[in-house]
Amino acid sequence: MTYRALIFDIDGTLTNSQPAYARVMREVLAGYGKPFTDADAQTTFPMSAEQAMAHLGIAADDFDKFQASYEAVMAHHYTDITLYDGIDDLFSQLPNDLKIGIVTSQRHNEIDAGMAQYAIMDRMSVVIGADDTPKRKPDPLPLLTALEKLNVAPSDALFVGDSLSDEQTAAAAKVDFGLAVWGMDPNADHQITAYRFDNPLDILRVF
Structure with missing residues (x-):
């Protein structure tokens, strides 16, 4: 072919990018009072943001806040990728x-x-x-x-x-x-x- x-x-x-993703998500989820385990990182890494939020029990209507928080934290971790x-x-x-x-x-x-x-x-x-x-x-x-x-x-x-x-x-x-x-x-x-x-x-x- x-x-x-x-x-x-x-x-x-x-x-x-998974190691950086896990570090960023732990910081973001701490703001929601939620833990983020290694198992969570492996499960949600290939998901879209909406799918990850649903898996982690974050309301869909909180998408803009969640995405903004993720991007703000990730801005400090791009050199880790x-x-x-x-x-x-x-x-x-x-x-x-x-x-x-x-x-x-x-x-x-x-x-x-x-x-x-x-x-x-x-x-x-x-x-x-x-x-x-x-x-x-x-x-x-x-x-x-x-x-x-x-x-x-x-x-x-x-x-x-x-x-x-x-x-x-x-x-x-x-x-x-x-x-x-x-x-x-x-x-x-x-x-x-x-x-x-x-x-x-x-x-x-x-x-």
Whole structure:
């Protein structure tokens, strides 16, 4: 299969952000008088903010306050987030004519703060964040929006992510899914995967 577009999730796929996420969430949840355990971190890390709030028992109508608190605390922890080993090497070897993009549940202010320092962003032809579409992953709209902007059919794209939400997004959009095993939730039961990539450089075998 020859793909014309390669789309990535960010957290748990391009960046090792779970340790920073856990530290930030503990501080945010302390403001609600709630504990945040290692098990909570593992469970909620791949979730959207709305899903995490529901899991943690925070009211949906508190979303703006919760998100603002999260972003304010995270602003002090972006330097704790790093690219996974092999990501830079992967991007240096991908075909020059391949269209590359990002589809994430992060907002653009988070993307800009956390990713602007990395040279891989120069290769991105499209970046779709949570504030670009009215629905978030696992709804297919963000991924389909990215592909529409690239003028690439779903059948000609590969979406690489680490979570069940990413897998469900790809399936709903009828896009092949590549599982980033290096960042995946070890308790997740992935069923609809075209590829399982043990490390980033494994992606090169498809291209």
